[in-house]
Amino acid sequence: MGRQPCCDKVGLKKGPWSAEEDQKLINFILTNGQCCWRALPKLAGLLRCGKSCRLRWTNYLRPDLKRGLLSEDEEKMVIDLHAQLGNRWSKIASHLPGRTDNEIKNHWNTHIKKKLKKMGIDPLTHMPLSITTSEPQQEQEQEQKIDKSPKELPETSLQSTITEAKEEEKSMTSAILDPTMDTMMLMMDDIDGFCTDEVPLIEPHEILVPGTNHAPSSTSSSCNSSKLLEELQLPDFDWPTDCYTSNGNNDGLGLWDDDFNHWEDLLGDRPKVAVDDDLLSSAHFQCPTKMPFEQEYSWTFT
DNA sequence: AAAAAAGCCAACCGCAGGCTG
DNA sequence: CCAGCCTGCGGTTGGCTTTTT
Numbered sequence: 001m002g003r004q005p006c007c008d009k010v011g012l013k014k015g016p017w018s019a020e021e022d023q024k025l026i027n028f029i030l031t032n033g034q035c036c037w038r039a040l041p042k043l044a045g046l047l048r049c050g051k052s053c054r055l056r057w058t059n060y061l062r063p064d065l066k067r068g069l070l071s072e073d074e075e076k077m078v079i080d081l082h083a084q085l086g087n088r089w090s091k092i093a094s095h096l097p098g099r100t101d102n103e104i105k106n107h108w109n110t111h112i113k114k115k116l117k118k119m120g121i122d123p124l125t126h127m128p129l130s131i132t133t134s135e136p137q138q139e140q141e142q143e144q145k146i147d148k149s150p151k152e153l154p155e156t157s158l159q160s161t162i163t164e165a166k167e168e169e170k171s172m173t174s175a176i177l178d179p180t181m182d183t184m185m186l187m188m189d190d191i192d193g194f195c196t197d198e199v200p201l202i203e204p205h206e207i208l209v210p211g212t213n214h215a216p217s218s219t220s221s222s223c224n225s226s227k228l229l230e231e232l233q234l235p236d237f238d239w240p241t242d243c244y245t246s247n248g249n250n251d252g253l254g255l256w257d258d259d260f261n262h263w264e265d266l267l268g269d270r271p272k273v274a275v276d277d278d279l280l281s282s283a284h285f286q287c288p289t290k291m292p293f294e295q296e297y298s299w300t301f302t
Numbered sequence: 303a304a305a306a307a308a309g310c311c312a313a314c315c316g317c318a319g320g321c322t323g
Numbered sequence: 324c325c326a327g328c329c330t331g332c333g334g335t336t337g338g339c340t341t342t343t344t
Contacts, residue, residue, distance in 0.1 A: 016312070016338090038329065054330075055313065090332055101332070106311055 013047045017056055021046055025053055026061055059100045066098035070107050078104055079112060083126040 013021075028044035034057070035043070037050035046053060059065075070078065074096055081092040089101035089108075096104065108123075116123040 014314075036329070051315090051330085052313075058331095059312075087333065102312075105333075110310055 011047065012049050012052075014052070017060075021048070022056070022061060025057060029057060059102045064098055065100065070096075070099070070104075070111075074099065075107075075112060075115075078108065079116070079126070082108065
């Protein structure tokens with residue numbers, strides 16, 4: 001028996017999302033949370049398949065996403081993780097809060113590959129190009145091989161690394177028995193003893209919200225917070241009071257301006273809230289509680 | 303200034319695997 | 324154990340934008 005399509009494709013819209021569709025999706029998820037994606041489009045009044053909705057949400061609308069180019073540190077992490085995990089973009093993305101697998105994949109293909117090649121490093125093997133590519137044809141063949149699933153590869157040292165990484169994902173502390181070790185160690189040094197175990201994984205309670213950043217306790221911003229809460233039509237519940245203000249570093253607790261702007265665009269047909277730019281650039285959110293509507297996202301301004 | 307080429311990224315597609323009845 | 328449903332993943336594509344000729 002053939003597999004059912006993810007949804008009835010007849011009459012469904014494809015292609016770029018309109019602002020109106022985004023709005024509907026956001027409103028629905030904020031109100032009801034992420035229920036089953038298959039049913040969501042109908043419930044939300046969207047002529048899209050559930051898969052498309054999920055993708056749009058996870059890759060673009062999710063409020064904890066960082067926007068904009070990856071920072072140098074993030075790039076280093078991607079390179080390092082790619083050396084260990086291969087093209088397992090979702091795994092790599094899980095180590096970079098606020099970044100999606102799609103984003104990292106695109107960035108890898110459009111930026112990092114080129115950079116590494118320029119530096120004389122084979123982006124596939126993470127080894128010096130002079131060693132890995134004696135002939136262009138070989139390079140191509142190698143590229144094709146490695147781009148495929150690791151299962152199809154001969155048991156090369158790289159693959160054994162990947163296999164190890166799979167097996168020891170939980171404890172990625174093991175020494176990696178791989179000729180790329182030198183390169184990786186250099187990278188590790190570059191990022192000051194970075195260890196993937198130490199990368200903070202974002203938890204549901206840590207998801208950041210690009211809404212108003214103003215902590216109730218921090219100056220006059222509290223009224224903006226509550227206003228924006230109304231704007232976002234968030235469910236009514238208690239907001240934790242433990243607040244946190246960043247020092248403005250990009251420390252994984254969320255980029256601010258772009259996110260806010262994007263959401264403001266989406267909410268553009270509603271009255272806007274005046275926001276102090278200085279506060280904007282220096283504030284973060286945290287959401288330490290479960291949503292009252294049983295969802296992963298709970299918006300808390302910290 | 304116009305056309306062509308290259309770059310970029312959002313979105314789609316199909317498969318794999320987990321879950322449930 | 325099995326079939327069907329659902330979600331997640333990685334590869335690929337299409338189209339818009341930017342750069343080059």
